[in-house]
Amino acid sequence: MEQNEVILSVRDLEVQFTLRGQTLTAIRGISLDLxxxxxxxxxxxxxxGKSVFTKSFMGMLDNNGHVSGGSILYKGQDLAKYTSSAEWRKIRGHEIAMVFQDPMTSLNPLKTVGRQIQEAVELHQGLKGRAARQKTIEYLTDVGIPAPEKRYRQYPHEFSGGMRQRAVIATAMACNPEILICDEPTTALDVTIQAQIIELLRDMQKKYHLTIIYITHDLGVVAKVADRVAVMYAGDIIEIGTSYEIFYHARHPYTWALLSSLPQLGVKGEPLFSIQGTPPNLFKAIEGDAFAPRNPYALKIDYLIRPPYFELSPTHKVRSWLEDPRAPETAPPDTVQRMMARGREAADRV
Ligand SMILES: Nc1ncnc2c1ncn2[C@@H]1O[C@H](COP(=O)(O)OP(=O)(O)O)[C@@H](O)[C@H]1O
Ligand SMILES: [Mg+2]
Known part of the structure; x- marks a missing residue:
């Protein structure tokens, strides 16, 4: 396998929605190589914009939304130009599959779990009859569903939340996708089950050589699973790097704010650096750095000109004027600095 082979290449992606005659720009020029x-x-x-961003490469934007600029290259095709459901059917499930927060949105309550997975096996792997059933039982076993023969015949409502999410993951695996998008896959589950599902996804990634995008508002989950982290704010990626770079060398004040809300930092409750204010109105054009009004470190220029990306390493870049050589030296808040220092030490010991 070639290292660093790009499987999906997004350039200058813009996504807009129309709402009561007004236009909202939800994705504001994202470029990303997966x-x-x-x-x-x-x-x-x-x-x-996490969900909208990833839905744009599955043809799953709501009807009032469309890709209004940029490209999404996948296997030589520009998905941003796709318009018909026939085109999307070749991608959705088969090439790129998705696991949502609520398993009930993916499972049909009127069909047995076994039948749903088996339909995916039949459609995407060309198996039939006994062979398809056999393969379905294998997937149920793979995702850790006990008594698979019995579970095969049951309906989604007979499954617990965690077991349902396992069934959804089995269905996704049965489609044999290249890319799996997990949109808040554990948010609706309780903590112990969350950990199990994350572990299962990691196992599936290894076994089926998947490329995975995890969408989450919980940085704690990220630490356990991600090779790289992209931080989104107001429809843009404002910092991206390896997990190590984002957790221990983050440079965008918004990333600092997210890091400072990690539970392990919340000594005696309150985080010391909470994000004040609200995200910008996406119906209006945004001048400068979208985060500026909430950013205690904002410079004058942040209100005027959108920052470019500054490259901090071949894998780490940040959209913040603080990285400009003319900007004053700026350090993260104390709590975040301490967390980063501890993390770096721990990582160096390994
Ligand atoms: N169908 C829609 N019509 C109008 N605005 C939408 C629609 N879907 C999403 N948006 C807007 O796009 C922005 C990004 O939404 P989303 O991607 O769901 O955020 P996230 O997944 O990060 O919570 C939000 O401002 C949301 O209100
Ligand atoms: Mg979302």
Missing amino acids: LRGESLAIVGESGS
Whole structure:
């Protein structure tokens, strides 16, 4: 396997929605290369565009939305130009599959779990009858569903939340996709089950050589699974790097704010550096750095000109004027600095 082979290449992507005659720009010029076999986490507050971004490469945008600029290259095709459901059917499931927060949105309550997985096996792997059933039982076993023969005949409502999510993952695996997008896959589950599902996804990634995108607002989840982390704010990736770079060398004040809200930092409750204010109104054109009004470190220029990316390493880049040589020296808040220092020490000991 070639290292750093790009499997999906997004350039200058813009996505807009029309709402009551007004236009909202949800994705504001994202470029990203997804590498084959990696697990990339996309983090950011609710409403930052994580779901819209990934739905745009599955043809799953709501009807009032469309790709209004840029390209999404996958296997020589520009998915941004796809318009018909016939085109998308070749991609969705078969090439790129998705696991959502709520398993009930993916499972049909009127069909047995076994039948649903088997339909995917039949459609995507060309198996029939006994062979398809056999393969389905294998997937149920793979995803850790006990008594698979019995579970095969049951309906989604007879499964617990965690077991349902396992069934959804089995269905996704049965489609044999190259890329798996997991949109808040564990948010609806309780903590112990969350950990199990994350572990299962890691196992599936190894076994089936998947490229995975994890969408989450929970940086804690990210630490365990991601090779790289992309931080989104107001429809843009404002910092991206390896997990190590984002956790221990983050440079964007918004990333610092996210890091400071990690539970392990919340000594006696309150985080010391919470994000004040609200995200910008996406119906209006955004001048400068979208985060500026909430950024205690903002410079004058942040209100005027959108920052370019500054490259901090071949894998780490950040959209922040603080990296400009003319900007004053700026250090992260104390809590974040301490966390980063501890993390670096721990990582260096390994
Ligand atoms: N169908 C839609 N119509 C109008 N606005 C939408 C629609 N879907 C999403 N948006 C807007 O796009 C932005 C990004 O949403 P989303 O990707 O769901 O955020 P996230 O997944 O990060 O929580 C939000 O401002 C949201 O309100
Ligand atoms: Mg979302």
